[in-house]
Amino acid sequence: MKKIVIIGGVAAGLKAAAKARRCDPKASIIVLERGELISYGACGMPYYVSGDVKDIDDLMKTPVGAMRNSTFFKNVKDITVLTKTEATAIDREAKTVKVQKRVSGEEEVIPYDKLVIATGASAIKPPLAGVELSNIYQLWHPDDAKAVRQGLEGNQFKSAVIIGAGLIGMEMAEALTKWKIPVTVVEMKNQVFPAFLDTEIGGIVGKYVQDKGITLLLDEKVVRFTGDTSVAAVETDKRSIPADLVILAIGARPNVELAKAAGLVIGSTGAIVVDEEMRTSDPDIYAGGDCVENVNVMSGKKVFAPMGSTANKHGRIIGENLCGGHLKFKGVLTTAVAQIHSLSVGKTGLTERDTKQLGYDYITTMVAGHDKPHYMPGAKLITVKLIVDANTSKVLGMQAVGEGDVSKRIDVVATVLTLGGSIEDLFDIDLSYAPPYNSPIDNVVVAANTLMNKLAGKFKGISSLEAKEKMTSGDTVFLDVRSPEECKQIRLADYENITYIPLGQLRSRLVELNKNDEIIAFCKISLRGYEAEGILEGVGFENVKVLEGGIVSWPFVCDKKNDC
Secondary structure, eight states: OOEEEEEOOSHHHHHHHHHHHHHOTTOEEEEEOSSSOOSOOGGGHHHHHHTSSOOGGGGGBOTTSOBOSHHHHHHHHOOEEETTEEEEEEETTTTEEEEEETTTOOEEEEEOSEEEEOOOEEEOOOOOBTTTSBTEEOOOSHHHHHHHHHHHHTTOOSOEEEEOOSHHHHHHHHHHHTTTOOEEEEOSSSSSSTTTOOHHHHHHHHHHHHHTTOEEEOSOOEEEEEOSSBOOEEEESSOEEEOSEEEEOSOEEEOOHHHHHTTOOBOTTSSBOOOTTOBOSSTTEEEOSTTBOEEBTTTOOEEOOOOHHHHHHHHHHHHHHHTTOOOOOOOBOOOEEEEETTEEEEEEEOOHHHHHHTTOOEEEEEEEEESSOTTSTTOOEEEEEEEEETTTOBEEEEEEEESSOHHHHHHHHHHHHHTTOBHHHHHHSOOOOOTTTOOSSOHHHHHHHHHHHHHTTSOOEEOHHHHHHHHHHTOEEEEEOSOHHHHHHEESOOOTTEEEOOHHHHGGGGGGSOTTSEEEEEOSSSHHHHHHHHHHHHTTOOSEEEETTTGGGOOSOOEESOOO
């Protein structure tokens, strides 16, 4: 009878155990978990804090409501799960694991034929003065989520500061605003989601969250926490921010101490090195989840990319391979998606920053449009940024943001990336269409078409970042072709070099424009801006560009309620 021992009882560990049981009904499978809780949905914790998830136990239940505890795994899957039991050492030569009961201190040695390390990662706690004060949480474990929720329900917290504008930080910002308390997010980089969004998409998100009442402090570094026994303020390099609740969301580090002590190879990312079959440098030891490094499919480089979906894939592959299989994990695209109030934002593949660092000759575009026909109830705008190889037209990456259905577009492009597809392939995909679900030409296909036009010289787009530089310089004419009624709702900041001519009047008012000027045309989503480009070029204007994404994708502050 094969002896399988698994260290770690959350995502990768228990997924590996469950798959191994299906593959080998007779194997002895023991899971060691140093904590009390197992198999919980950690990614759901911000939604428990917000109140969207009513009971913390819901994060540990099956779809039919059964608690995924030790009894469940023993009765249903014949898997022995030992909670509050910490693995303290691995003897690779003897093929044993030394464990200690965390309550009694009792120690024992458990033999294995195959071992799995799924020790996960830990939230980073900065070595700052006052970081040990109470009411400073990392939200890495359900106990933290329970403590925060209880404090909110008891009106214990009057103001909150979140350190870090990544996934957890921004999800928690939304969660806390639902409790009607002031929320401040402090980020040392110059944008939200700095690890996976480019500047202009990050700017759109940042503008939105501030409109929702979240105070966003960028380019600002926390230096200490102050208070007597509980936190009272967060001190940055620029100011003091009162707060009786602090969430640390500055990233995670892989838990590799056990593997390192056992002599297993640790990679440059700080995580455990595994091959395609999830084996470590010891052929009888596998590892998966947040403690291992992955390969970025697009760059070929090793990355530390902790994600619950990836951990579950690792576990399934490991479970199969523990029983003689040879499944392979190809890598990650660092795909991510998040929701902040009504706004969704996501990415897959390389960012423009990545492509530049990797030395690609690339082009990009940003397009905005509704996620279904504008006449349908519930139609919402989204902005898509698509990045492709300028020489091969191969898709390299994509980002999207908006109140419409972003995740569907992210998943379509992730599929194209996985298959090594081009913008022509993206156009050729037979995507589903009916007015309740989509437009005749999907948003990502519009982006692909735009890039094909760009490569063919038929479309001359300019990014919002480039446009902003030209706007402040005063050497370019910005042609706003929207209607006067639209201008009353919102417009770009009031610069002298903006000219207002509604599209329907453009042909009759050409005399107001100079053919020698550089002209950047735009509208709400720049569809009419593209029409304006065609009109002007048709009568001899040679230096006309289109502001990609239009006003809805403008990442800077706009003036509101002004006349054209």
